[in-house]
Amino acid sequence: MKLKEFQVELRKKNCDLALFYTADSSRVNPNMFYFSGYSGIGVLVMPKNKEPFIIAPQMEFQKAKESQIKKVYSMEKKRFFESAGEIIRKNKIKAKNIAIDKNNFTLNSYKHFKKQFKKAKTKDIAFECAKLREIKTGKEIEILRKSCSYADSILKKTIKNFKSFKTESEVAAFLEYETKKLGLELSFNPIVASGNNGSMPHYEPKNIKIKNGFCVIDFGVKYKGYCSDITRTVYFGKPSQEEKEIYGILLEIQEDSIKMIRNNIKCSEIYDFVCNKLGKYKPNFTHGLGHGVGVEVHEMPNLTLNSKDRIKNSMVFTIEPGVYFSNKFGIRIEDTILFKNKVEVLTRTSKHLLII
Amino acid sequence: MKLKEFQVELRKKNCDLALFYTADSSRVNPNMFYFSGYSGIGVLVMPKNKEPFIIAPQMEFQKAKESQIKKVYSMEKKRFFESAGEIIRKNKIKAKNIAIDKNNFTLNSYKHFKKQFKKAKTKDIAFECAKLREIKTGKEIEILRKSCSYADSILKKTIKNFKSFKTESEVAAFLEYETKKLGLELSFNPIVASGNNGSMPHYEPKNIKIKNGFCVIDFGVKYKGYCSDITRTVYFGKPSQEEKEIYGILLEIQEDSIKMIRNNIKCSEIYDFVCNKLGKYKPNFTHGLGHGVGVEVHEMPNLTLNSKDRIKNSMVFTIEPGVYFSNKFGIRIEDTILFKNKVEVLTRTSKHLLII
Numbered sequence: 001m002k003l004k005e006f007q008v009e010l011r012k013k014n015c016d017l018a019l020f021y022t023a024d025s026s027r028v029n030p031n032m033f034y035f036s037g038y039s040g041i042g043v044l045v046m047p048k049n050k051e052p053f054i055i056a057p058q059m060e061f062q063k064a065k066e067s068q069i070k071k072v073y074s075m076e077k078k079r080f081f082e083s084a085g086e087i088i089r090k091n092k093i094k095a096k097n098i099a100i101d102k103n104n105f106t107l108n109s110y111k112h113f114k115k116q117f118k119k120a121k122t123k124d125i126a127f128e129c130a131k132l133r134e135i136k137t138g139k140e141i142e143i144l145r146k147s148c149s150y151a152d153s154i155l156k157k158t159i160k161n162f163k164s165f166k167t168e169s170e171v172a173a174f175l176e177y178e179t180k181k182l183g184l185e186l187s188f189n190p191i192v193a194s195g196n197n198g199s200m201p202h203y204e205p206k207n208i209k210i211k212n213g214f215c216v217i218d219f220g221v222k223y224k225g226y227c228s229d230i231t232r233t234v235y236f237g238k239p240s241q242e243e244k245e246i247y248g249i250l251l252e253i254q255e256d257s258i259k260m261i262r263n264n265i266k267c268s269e270i271y272d273f274v275c276n277k278l279g280k281y282k283p284n285f286t287h288g289l290g291h292g293v294g295v296e297v298h299e300m301p302n303l304t305l306n307s308k309d310r311i312k313n314s315m316v317f318t319i320e321p322g323v324y325f326s327n328k329f330g331i332r333i334e335d336t337i338l339f340k341n342k343v344e345v346l347t348r349t350s351k352h353l354l355i356i
Numbered sequence: 357m358k359l360k361e362f363q364v365e366l367r368k369k370n371c372d373l374a375l376f377y378t379a380d381s382s383r384v385n386p387n388m389f390y391f392s393g394y395s396g397i398g399v400l401v402m403p404k405n406k407e408p409f410i411i412a413p414q415m416e417f418q419k420a421k422e423s424q425i426k427k428v429y430s431m432e433k434k435r436f437f438e439s440a441g442e443i444i445r446k447n448k449i450k451a452k453n454i455a456i457d458k459n460n461f462t463l464n465s466y467k468h469f470k471k472q473f474k475k476a477k478t479k480d481i482a483f484e485c486a487k488l489r490e491i492k493t494g495k496e497i498e499i500l501r502k503s504c505s506y507a508d509s510i511l512k513k514t515i516k517n518f519k520s521f522k523t524e525s526e527v528a529a530f531l532e533y534e535t536k537k538l539g540l541e542l543s544f545n546p547i548v549a550s551g552n553n554g555s556m557p558h559y560e561p562k563n564i565k566i567k568n569g570f571c572v573i574d575f576g577v578k579y580k581g582y583c584s585d586i587t588r589t590v591y592f593g594k595p596s597q598e599e600k601e602i603y604g605i606l607l608e609i610q611e612d613s614i615k616m617i618r619n620n621i622k623c624s625e626i627y628d629f630v631c632n633k634l635g636k637y638k639p640n641f642t643h644g645l646g647h648g649v650g651v652e653v654h655e656m657p658n659l660t661l662n663s664k665d666r667i668k669n670s671m672v673f674t675i676e677p678g679v680y681f682s683n684k685f686g687i688r689i690e691d692t693i694l695f696k697n698k699v700e701v702l703t704r705t706s707k708h709l710l711i712i
């Protein structure tokens with residue numbers, strides 16, 4: 001995506017080229033994937049005014065050839081930077097000022113890189129990448145819409161089958177099975193947190209009987225590399241009046257905060273609105289209100305207390321207020337939202353409290 | 357694991373403490389997990405002669421408290437290094453020489469770290485961590501044995517059900533479902549590569565009909581954070597005489613290379629043995645012969661061409677020769693092996709060519 005826009009950024013920063021590196025296929029480099037569609041091991045070189053190319057190990061060569069980058073060189077593992085240097089010199093590509101993504105470059109990778117590019121100056125391009133990725137293209141929006149629609153249909157099917165699950169792990173396994181069966185990936189490991197486990201926002205589902213009370217289900221798929229993110233909280237057993245009230249308050253706040261979104265609004269303003277509305281439950285809201293969604297499930301903008309970000313056209317992000325009562329229960333309601341001239345909620349599973 | 361041994365390493369390197377950092381819960385820092393059992397966001401500080409502690413964000417505090425580290429501080433996100441600095445000063449812990457893991461520290465994290473520890477010198481502790489992790493404790497061996505046994509039973513169940521699967525994705529989904537249902541994690545996204553897709557060692561299963569011919573299934577689970585890794589190749593349809601022969605040759609080589617393992621043998625010697633035995637198929641073997649297995653699915657030792665590693669007591673690693681014929685097919689046979697006085701194959705699913 002946005003290859004030309006990225007080259008404009010390179011020229012603005014007086015960089016001759018950008019170099020991205022993935023050392024391990026289990027740790028996808030999001031920027032490398034964003035620009036190339038390649039998620040394997042290797043190096044992506046993007047000169048400011050020439051064709052980009054990939055250097056991939058022999059065993060990933062075929063995969064790299066299927067990416068958006070036409071020029072692919074096959075290379076032995078562990079000699080990526082050496083190969084990059086050779087190809088750059090051979091093709092007479094200027095490499096005095098090199099942009100690298102310092103959020104996805106380890107100190108040791110940098111050491112190896114510097115051996116091959118001794119005289120080059122490096123500049124951090126992480127922020128520019130994040131800003132490009134924050135505003136989605138029409139094509140990305142269509143993919144994200146589809147990703148959310150898949151997440152919805154899998155979550156709905158799971159909720160419909162809820163009575164057949166005995167353990168938290170079974171719920172998570174079912175979500176994952178339905179995802180993989182369609183040839184999709186997970187955005188992240190699903191959270192299925194029943195009873196007092198729900199008080200941990202990042203709880204990992206266990207092979208234990210689903211506890212009575214609220215059950216937080218946080219889930220998303222990756223479709224063509226693009227994430228969706230949705231949370232619903234259901235109830236096992238009979239909720240008390242107080243529990244129903246708290247759920248109702250949170251749902252109203254979630255819906256109202258979505259309604260207030262407009263072009264150029266400060267993300268911190270939406271966050272403040274939620275905190276004020278929460279009143280006495282404000283201390284029970286222990287995380288951010290939301291985050292951008294794209295090739296990563298957490299990207300810009302940040303909808304948090306001190307965020308300087310603003311909502312702009314073609315941003316896709318979550319709104320996910322939650323309240324957590326230590327060792328008692330937790331409730332979170334989350335949607336993935338598109339802002340394009342108006343607010344559009346991309347995840348559409350019902351938010352009425354489902355009692356199982 | 358090995359907290360005391362690690363402190364000995366710190367003293368040997370003249371380091372006052374080690375500091376590990378995880379910025380993103382979807383990217384577990386393997387060394388931080390290894391020493392603490394904590395896989396969330398935060399900082400782990402391990403002084404050379406005092407009790408280690410964790411700084412975790414509020415929403416992961418409870419999770420951190422359940423780790424092996426008794427001292428846990430709750431802190432707002434994004435102020436980890438500042439908190440670490442404060443706590444270190446308050447507790448009068450010397451911090452002139454700080455060990456960090458430069459394989460798991462990005463350039464930008466380092467920048468933030470340095471703001472708080474301006475005068476400190478940093479030393480890379482990545483290699484020492486890898487060497488400690490390479491030799492497994494009795495407890496780790498028992499966990500790894502169990503992890504392999506889970507992988508076996510799930511793979512066997514999958515193979516037994518093979519006729520009911522229509523697509524590669526369905527096979528992968530089933531492997532994953534059975535894993536998650538037991539409350540386990542995957543070691544990596546399973547590979548299910550049928551027909552000519554098998555010629556890509558790192559192929560990602562697609563929502564396409566399983567093709568006739570060889571089908572490579574590469575799979576592993578994580579039990580208590582420890583990986584297993586196994587590959588079997590089955591056959592759909594009727595294999596030709598030549599195909600059966602190639603499978604037979606590869607299987608014999610895999611078994612013979614396991615038999616030759618002895619204490620202190622060079623990993624490159626085992627690799628060379630396989631290459632020689634492969635004869636005319638040597639160019640079709642396009643990856644390493646194996647790798648250590650532990651909290652990461654790829655760790656030390658490396659069983660590759662130029663490896664300087666040697667097999668020592670209590671190492672756990674894979675032996676996985678493969679042959680790949682571009683656009684035709686691939687075969688790989690992989691086991692996870694323990695060497696402890698003698699060779700023990702931890703993954704036990706049958707290796708006879710299964711014809712479906």
